[in-house]
Every structure is written in C-alpha cells, then in structure tokens.
Amino acid sequence: MSDWYEIDKPASTIELDDRGLQYGDGLFETIAIRRGEPRLWDYHYERLARGCRALALVTPAVKVLRARLDAALANSDCDPLFCIAKIILTAGVSQRGYGRNLPSEPRIFVGVFPAAPVKRSSYVQGVATILCETRLATRSPLAGLKTLNRLEQVLARSECLPTGAFEGLTLDADGRLVCGTMSNVFIVKDNVVRTPSLERCGVDGTMRRHLLTLLESTELSCEVCDIAASDLGEADEVFLTNSQMGAIPVNRCGDHAWPVGPVTKRVLDLLANNGILECRQ
C-alpha cells in the first residue's frame, strides 16, 4: 500500500481537472530512503529543478521540498531505514486547454512505499535483459527529464514483464542504445566504460550521475557518447544503474551473454564505498 501526502496531510486523490492527469503536465522523482535519509538527494533535487525550468514551473525551495519529504516519512508506516519516496509535482488546475500562464506554482505530493530489495544473487551473477521493440522518439524537448509523460517506458516495460527478464533495454528511433526502462545502461569494452548520451531522449538517472562523478576520480576511462545497438553485442561487460539498486551486472540480452567482469566488479566496489551499500560484494 502507498501513503501519499500533500503539505503534511494524507492525500489519496487528485482533481480530474489537474493538469498532471490531463496532460502529464508535471514531474516526478523516485528516491531511495536509506537510514532515514533520502539518498542522492542533491542529484534528485537538481534534476527536479531542471525539469521545473523546462516546464516553466516555479522550482520549490530545497528546504520546502525536504521538509515535505521528511514530514511524509515521519507520518508513514514504512520503514525509514529502507523504503522509497516518490515526489510528484503537477502544474495544478488551470483554464481548459493546453496552455497555462508561466511560470506556474506546482502542487507537491509525496508518496512513501515499502522497498523490495534486489536479490543478492542478482549482484553476483547478473540479471537477464531483453531488447525492447518499443523505440524512443528522438530529439525530444524533454530529453533527460523525469516528466509525467512516461508512456514509452510503460510500453517498453510491459513488453519486458511477461518475458521474466529483469529489465528491457531500449533503442531510440535511430537504433542507438539509450537506457533501460527503469535504469541507465553502461557497456565496457577494452576497459573503457561507456554510457549513452541522453541529449535526444532517455532519463538522466541520479545513480548514473553519481557513478560518472565517482569515476572521474579513478583511473578508469569513461565516456558519455552515442552507442549503436551493435556496440552492445560487442561489449565485454554490461551493467545497469538505478537509484534504488545502485549498479547491477547484466549477464544476458537476447542472444548475447556477458560474464560479470572485472570492471563491473570495480564499479560495484566503488559505489559500495560511496554510500550505495546494496553493491557490497
């Protein structure tokens, strides 16, 4: 069950006239709560602020947002040592029609949910993935952002579920690798770590950013660049990142299989030593 709050008060519904429902006019963040604290909070807030600028929503002050989050956590029955918080911002109710006066003051909802930890074996042996047939529209004005317009991810994820695969990898309309339905993807080739550019589509994940920042202080080479679907098949190692899970090795995608290789193990160690305890080996 989920608990939702708006300004410290329990909430379970939203107006049908709210633009969040009518047009997906809003943003969200899904945040790992660990030991009572929102993990990678700065990165979540920064992405939300970027989204507010793109959507011409007034960016909530960081103190206000954090107070709402803390109040929701205090009110929820979920275990604050290990749960999930979801912040939803909507543009609220306005006149009918697509347009609204800019900038708009957003409504802020905070939900708290129990978290289901990923099996230890997934970190050790890796997980299976599929390549989704759903392809992402390209050169989106909303590339990188976590808006309430997520139908492409819904379609891709719904392809993935019946296969039993842990995750579905998605290509853009030009056949470039972009991300997983709920994760970012990294490939390793000749000891160089690469992750797709998210300039045209995809979601700029907070764990991806955390890892990219951490990698800067190591001797591992890392590139953010365009990655063709064929590069995936030729990779030495593949892994995913996600705010709840940290990094998880991929052992398969369709006909391709990969070992859980040395670079992936170093990445898991790096994260484990920098606040992402799930990645301890």
Added chain:
Amino acid sequence: MSDWYEIDKPASTIELDDRGLQYGDGLFETIAIRRGEPRLWDYHYERLARGCRALALVTPAVKVLRARLDAALANSDCDPLFCIAKIILTAGVSQRGYGRNLPSEPRIFVGVFPAAPVKRSSYVQGVATILCETRLATRSPLAGLKTLNRLEQVLARSECLPTGAFEGLTLDADGRLVCGTMSNVFIVKDNVVRTPSLERCGVDGTMRRHLLTLLESTELSCEVCDIAASDLGEADEVFLTNSQMGAIPVNRCGDHAWPVGPVTKRVLDLLANNGILECRQ
C-alpha cells in the same frame, strides 16, 4: 466549471496511484456536442480504439462508451445544443512501476464543458499564428494518437498564449511542419491542398480526417505529405482544422501573411455543407 462522471456518477477526483497521473498512461478525446449529438463520433471512437490497441488497453465497446457519454450529457447542466465532451481513458491503478499486465481494462471518465464559439470574424478574416520554438520529438511510437502525454503541446501552447496569437504552429525536430498545438494545418499552393503526414509525430485530428474524406469526392487535389517549414512561407493560403471549430483561415504566421483565398473558402463551404455549421459563410 466542469462536470466529470464515471459510470454515470459524478466524479471530481482520481486516485493519486492511477497510472493516468503517474505516467500519462491513457488516452482522451475532445468531442464537439452539437444539437445533443457528439459530432464526428465515428472518427473519435476509431481514434480512441486505435489508441487502445497501441497502449494495450481493452477497447470499450462503442455502445458502452456512447451510453456513458449520453448519460454524462443528460446529467450535465451544460447546453446539449452546443458544448464539449471530453472522454478520458486511464489504465487505472496497478502494481508500482512502469509495467502492467496487458491488456488492461481502462477506467472511463466523461467530462462536459461549456463551449466558447470562435468569433465570426475569425472565419471571415482569418487568425494570426506564431511558429513555436518548441519542436516535436520525431518518430514517436505514439504518433497520431491522443494520449495523456501532451507536454510538448503544453509547452508550445504556453509559448503562444502571451503573444495573443490564435494558434501556434509546430515543427518537428527535423524542421518539418507538423500541426498546430490544438489543430491540424493545411497549406494551399497552386490550388493543391497539402497537410503534413503524421507518421512520425503529431495528432491525427478528426476534423482533418473529415475534411480529407470529403475532399476525395471533389475535384480539389489533396496530398498528405512531408512539408518543410519553407513550404509554409511559399504557400498561397493556409488554414487550420479542429474538432470544435471546423476549418479556420490563417492570415499570418510571423512575417508571412496570407489572404483568405478561394480554396480555403471552398473548404469552409464543403465543411458547412457536411455538418460543420460553424463554417457557414
């Protein structure tokens, strides 16, 4: 004020957990109610059914949907001679995460709103438009459909509002003309009527379809094709179509100006003679 109904009962809110809010996982139709009847009902239903197939929602039977619409109209205080009905289908509440079991039974909401008629002078003298800076992502798996993911239209329309222009025209990321924020666009050159292909993005409007069908039985040439932004500047005439308004001449877009020309006048006559009374001249 708006009236919303779910299964004949007044409704004003929806669960925060509904996928319609969480992901924009749903569809909508905005239907002109004229003389108590939903205008172009077959085309609206057909597009909704196409959307259901794309989103793996169970398509509501046409009789069920029509009964819901009729019940909402009967319950509403709006004038059934001239108002607007909006049908929203959402994928409902399911487990957390993007994926859902396919196909899903949709929830159906019907809203009824007063309609604001377009000024007579707009049909006679035409309306001013702007070219929006917001560009549409291209090769969307949802091209042509009217889903609840409408942020691009929100951004484009919100650009348009402060300029006072009647409508904003949008290009795709490749610079092709696609549609207006709430309308489809047609250009006339050397007596040939052209409207953009909607294979890659944009919404396949019901009035556009009505007009394209009607044009087949006239001697006017009409093409659905790719249209460059430069073709707009070189057009002899430009007009818009929209389910509520029929067809409306465009007299300006940025530095370009057009007369309300003879082909546009014939189009308005054609629509006026085929159920779209707003277009009477």
